[in-house]
Amino acid sequence: MLSKNTLKFIKSLQQKKIRKQEQLFFVEGSKNVTELLQSDYEVSQVLFTQQYGKGHAELLKRSNADIFEVSQTTLESVGSFQSNDAALAVAKSKPNTPIEMTSDEWVIALDDVKDPGNLGTIIRIADWYGIQKLLLSEESAEFYNPKVLHASMGSFTRVKVFYTDLKSQFEKAGLPIYGAFLEGESIYESKFGKGGIILMGNESNGISRELESSVTHKITIPRFGKAESLNVAVATAIFCDNIKRSSK
Amino acid sequence: MLSKNTLKFIKSLQQKKIRKQEQLFFVEGSKNVTELLQSDYEVSQVLFTQQYGKGHAELLKRSNADIFEVSQTTLESVGSFQSNDAALAVAKSKPNTPIEMTSDEWVIALDDVKDPGNLGTIIRIADWYGIQKLLLSEESAEFYNPKVLHASMGSFTRVKVFYTDLKSQFEKAGLPIYGAFLEGESIYESKFGKGGIILMGNESNGISRELESSVTHKITIPRFGKAESLNVAVATAIFCDNIKRSSK
Numbered sequence: 001m002l003s004k005n006t007l008k009f010i011k012s013l014q015q016k017k018i019r020k021q022e023q024l025f026f027v028e029g030s031k032n033v034t035e036l037l038q039s040d041y042e043v044s045q046v047l048f049t050q051q052y053g054k055g056h057a058e059l060l061k062r063s064n065a066d067i068f069e070v071s072q073t074t075l076e077s078v079g080s081f082q083s084n085d086a087a088l089a090v091a092k093s094k095p096n097t098p099i100e101m102t103s104d105e106w107v108i109a110l111d112d113v114k115d116p117g118n119l120g121t122i123i124r125i126a127d128w129y130g131i132q133k134l135l136l137s138e139e140s141a142e143f144y145n146p147k148v149l150h151a152s153m154g155s156f157t158r159v160k161v162f163y164t165d166l167k168s169q170f171e172k173a174g175l176p177i178y179g180a181f182l183e184g185e186s187i188y189e190s191k192f193g194k195g196g197i198i199l200m201g202n203e204s205n206g207i208s209r210e211l212e213s214s215v216t217h218k219i220t221i222p223r224f225g226k227a228e229s230l231n232v233a234v235a236t237a238i239f240c241d242n243i244k245r246s247s248k
Numbered sequence: 249m250l251s252k253n254t255l256k257f258i259k260s261l262q263q264k265k266i267r268k269q270e271q272l273f274f275v276e277g278s279k280n281v282t283e284l285l286q287s288d289y290e291v292s293q294v295l296f297t298q299q300y301g302k303g304h305a306e307l308l309k310r311s312n313a314d315i316f317e318v319s320q321t322t323l324e325s326v327g328s329f330q331s332n333d334a335a336l337a338v339a340k341s342k343p344n345t346p347i348e349m350t351s352d353e354w355v356i357a358l359d360d361v362k363d364p365g366n367l368g369t370i371i372r373i374a375d376w377y378g379i380q381k382l383l384l385s386e387e388s389a390e391f392y393n394p395k396v397l398h399a400s401m402g403s404f405t406r407v408k409v410f411y412t413d414l415k416s417q418f419e420k421a422g423l424p425i426y427g428a429f430l431e432g433e434s435i436y437e438s439k440f441g442k443g444g445i446i447l448m449g450n451e452s453n454g455i456s457r458e459l460e461s462s463v464t465h466k467i468t469i470p471r472f473g474k475a476e477s478l479n480v481a482v483a484t485a486i487f488c489d490n491i492k493r494s495s496k
Contacts, residue, residue, distance in 0.1 A: 031476075117365075121479055121482065124475050124478070124479065125475075125478065125482060126473070127473045127474055127475035128471055128472070128473050128474075128475040128477075128478055129471075129472045129473055130472035130473035130474075131473065132473075151479075153475065153476065153477070154475075154476070155474075155475045158473070158474055158475075188493045221489070222492070222493075223376055223377075224376070224377045224378035224492055225374070225375045225376055225377055225378035225379070225380075225406070226375055226376075226378075226403075226406055227372050227373075227375035227376040227401065227402075227403045227406075228279075228401065228402070229376075229401070230372070230373065230376055230485070231369055231372065231481075233479075233482065234369065234373060234481065234482060234485045237478070237482045237485060237486055238485055238486065238489050241469070241486050241489065241490070242489070244470070244472055245436045245470075
């Protein structure tokens with residue numbers, strides 16, 4: 001039976017502090033819960049509506065999680081979605097583990113990208129372009145924030161993230177670092193190798209002074225109109241697209 | 249003097265119904281208010297903090313609007329922002345006027361893009377790539393929704409939008425229509441002319457069956473990883489970028 005205390009506990013995972021302390025998080029909605037159940041995450045509980053249960057009976061049966069059929073109202077009372085007629089699942093978060101970088105693959109590094117929606121969208125973009133590794137500065141949005149996971153549309157299950165001091169990582173890696181600047185070489189003219197680090201800056205301030213000196217290639221997305229800048233997730237997508245098309 | 253009734257009235261413009269009825273809207277934050285004051289919009293009121301006033305004295309003086317120095321608390325009490333230490337301005341909305349389309353320019357058409365953040369981001373992208381005309385299906389998000397204007401980061405002042413029945417517009421225009429589909433010709437291989445219509449579909453359902461038959465070129469953004477799809481604003485940016493780079 002699903003107790004009131006369990007529901008209260010799941011709801012408390014909306015707070016970052018509790019997520020860190022318990023090393024647990026939750027995801028909501030059909031797409032994310034289904035992707036989570038198909039991933040290597042350790043899922044402890046799944047709450048789902050009758051309708052979701054019908055469509056995903058096999059997946060739920062195969063899971064080692066405790067499963068509970070609940071009402072839509074219950075899902076909405078514990079989760080962060082205004083409307084959720086599908087499911088919510090609790091899983092164990094992964095430890096913050098260094099990622100290995102080699103010269104023949106691409107890694108995205110984010111310098112204080114703070115908006116959870118932006119981080120989630122960037123994770124989805126990385127996954128679309130086959131980039132599985134992200135380096136995040138300590139001040140970046142938290143990976144297990146429900147808004148990040150939601151915006152990632154399930155792609156969070158396929159990327160590795162490492163929160164770290166970017167400066168020292170860059171020094172250790174010794175790889176080419178392509179940084180997004182408003183003044184740099186046109187991305188249409190740039191030659192990209194087989195791999196390296198794509199560095200994107202904070203929403204308001206761009207790439208910090210401290211990291212600017214680590215950048216080996218300053219790259220610009222050409223502008224044809226008058227907008228002052230592009231959203232950081234949009235700019236990341238254009239970087240990935242140009243890099244991948246040039247290596248095709 | 250700024251009366252309580254005026255504040256109440258401005259606050260009521262958070263509702264779409266009132267915006268439509270009064271043909272007025274508001275924008276918030278330094279960037280959007282400044283861009284609005286520099287545009288051809290008819291601004292009726294500007295509420296601003298002492299700090300914003302100091303930095304924009306000339307601009308405020310040149311305006312025909314009623315201007316009021318207020319506290320940050322007042323700004324936050326009438327507007328939609330959680331935090332606003334700069335300004336809020338009320339302006340007259342523009343009538344829904346047909347846009348002319350010629351064969352040597354690009355127009356973005358949106359088939360039921362419902363999320364205000366997506367619409368605002370697409371407007372910012374259009375403005376970056378020098379695309380000034382947007383055709384929107386009647387069911388698309390409302391241009392003057394505060395979330396749309398906010399996400400546009402001032403670019404809303406430089407685009408023309410026309411809410412209309414897309415099907416009949418497409419028939420009238422007789423232009424090439426490039427539609428974003430998951431299965432089509434690779435955007436890397438596509439030949440783009442000097443102009444045409446870029447058609448993007450709804451967040452969940454893509455381009456509707458009804459409009460699919462109007463599409464003259466089905467185009468796909470190549471995928472290298474496993475994400476099921478890209479966010480519609482991100483996909484729009486990649487379309488614009490590929491089209492503009494090919495015509496450079």
